[in-house]
Amino acid sequence: MDQRQALSAFAALAQVTRLQIVRVLVVAGPDGMAAGMVAEKTAVSPSNVSFHLKELERSGLITQKRESRSIIYTANYNTLGGLIRFLMEDCCAGNPEICLPVAAVAACCAPKVEEKLQ
Amino acid sequence: MDQRQALSAFAALAQVTRLQIVRVLVVAGPDGMAAGMVAEKTAVSPSNVSFHLKELERSGLITQKRESRSIIYTANYNTLGGLIRFLMEDCCAGNPEICLPVAAVAACCAPKVEEKLQ
DNA sequence: TCCATATTTCAATAATCCTTGAATTATTGA
DNA sequence: TCAATAATTCAAGGATTATTGAAATATGGA
Numbered sequence: 001m002d003q004r005q006a007l008s009a010f011a012a013l014a015q016v017t018r019l020q021i022v023r024v025l026v027v028a029g030p031d032g033m034a035a036g037m038v039a040e041k042t043a044v045s046p047s048n049v050s051f052h053l054k055e056l057e058r059s060g061l062i063t064q065k066r067e068s069r070s071i072i073y074t075a076n077y078n079t080l081g082g083l084i085r086f087l088m089e090d091c092c093a094g095n096p097e098i099c100l101p102v103a104a105v106a107a108c109c110a111p112k113v114e115e116k117l118q
Numbered sequence: 119m120d121q122r123q124a125l126s127a128f129a130a131l132a133q134v135t136r137l138q139i140v141r142v143l144v145v146a147g148p149d150g151m152a153a154g155m156v157a158e159k160t161a162v163s164p165s166n167v168s169f170h171l172k173e174l175e176r177s178g179l180i181t182q183k184r185e186s187r188s189i190i191y192t193a194n195y196n197t198l199g200g201l202i203r204f205l206m207e208d209c210c211a212g213n214p215e216i217c218l219p220v221a222a223v224a225a226c227c228a229p230k231v232e233e234k235l236q
Numbered sequence: 237t238c239c240a241t242a243t244t245t246c247a248a249t250a251a252t253c254c255t256t257g258a259a260t261t262a263t264t265g266a
Numbered sequence: 267t268c269a270a271t272a273a274t275t276c277a278a279g280g281a282t283t284a285t286t287g288a289a290a291t292a293t294g295g296a
Contacts, residue, residue, distance in 0.1 A: 007134055014128035015254085019121065035273060048255060050274055055253095069263050069272050084205050087198060133284080153243060166285060168244055173283095187242050187293050238296085245290070252283070260275070266268085 001082035005060065009083045012059035017044055018052045025062055025075040032074030034067075119200035123178065127201045130177035135162055136170045143180055143193040150192030152185075 001009075013019050020042050025033060033041075039049040053073055056062045060079040065072050119127075131137050138160050143151060151159075157167040171191055174180045178197040183190050 003134075003137065007132060007137060010128050010132035010137070014125060014132045016121075016125055017254090019125060019128070036271095039273095045256075046273065047257075047275085051254080054274085066262090071273065080205060084202055087202050087205075129283095135284090154241090157243095163286075164243065165245085165287075169284075172244085184292085187240095189243065240293100240295090242293080243291085246288085248286085250283100250285080252281100254281075255279085256277100258276085261273085263272080264270085266270100 001079070001086045005079075006083060006086045008059040009061060009079060012056050012061055015052070015055075017042060017048070018056055021049070021052055021056060022061060022075060022080075025073055026077075026080075028075070030074060032065075032072040034070035034072055036070065038073060119197070119204045123197075124201060124204045126177040127179060127197060130174050130179055133170070133173075135160060135166070136174055139167070139170055139174060140179055140193060140198075143191055144195075144198075146193070148192060150183075150190040152188035152190055154188065156191060 013022065021038055024038060024041050035050060035053060036046065038053070039046045042049065044052075053062065053064070057064060057073075061076055062073050063076055065074075131140065139156055142156060142159050153167060153171060154164065156171070157164045160167065162170075171180065171182070175182060175191075179194055180191050181194055183192075
């Protein structure tokens with residue numbers, strides 16, 4: 001992820017409706033969720049949700065696929081991960097030791113990380 | 119970090135000048151950098167840099183302290199770390215196993231993380 | 237006190253972004 | 267083909283944000 005992509009992702013996440021949509025889709029998992037259901041879950045009008053879904057797609061944070069009459073949106077974990085990496089690289093750039101507490105942030109995945117590192 | 123703070127931080131980082139400022143200050147480390155020097159490094163006018171520094175401070179990403187005639191700005195690693203955690207918790211919320219690759223992002227601090235986990 | 241330096245504040249303009257509701261497109265089943 | 271469902275697109279507005287240059291504030295030294 002380069003700076004241009006990161007800027008686009010930050011802009012996408014800097015809006016309350018879009019941030020909610022991303023969270024809803026992350027929880028929905030790899031099966032994703034239809035646009036109408038996203039509108040329902042977030043209590044936002046279909047046309048407005050559609051506007052924000054398009055923004056999120058432009059930034060690579062979600063993808064879409066048609067399935068019959070519905071359009072299914074899915075969170076893009078790679079982009080989310082890329083954004084986290086971008087932030088961490090920034091953070092570690094100059095001062096790795098200051099950044100250590102940030103690395104400990106992996107706590108939310110900690111059990112699995114420990115497994116992996118053995 | 120709650121959603122409100124995360125939104126504010128995302129908005130702060132979603133602007134090319136501000137993102138550059140943050141990167142400059144992160145590299146500058148705990149000693150920080152005077153506003154004028156930030157303006158020089160980023161090639162932005164003093165008044166404009168001042169505007170963006172204020173935005174970054176409002177979002178908690180940087181702090182300021184006066185030192186003689188200069189005002190020294192310093193990156194706030196806690197906020198950066200909090201934002202990373204916020205993203206990771208989102209990401210791990212529903213599907214920890216999908217999120218694992220993201221945990222591996224700690225690679226940029228990997229040697230130190232491994233040390234710590236032993 | 238006066239001047240120079242460092243930075244911020246202000247007002248005005250320009251640019252971008254968000255929301256709304258109506259109209260449009262696409263898909264499916266009768 | 268027609269009607270119903272699911273979603274997008276469009277135009278208009280209102281709101282927010284960014285940039286500029288000039289004026290104001292704060293500090294330290296002559």
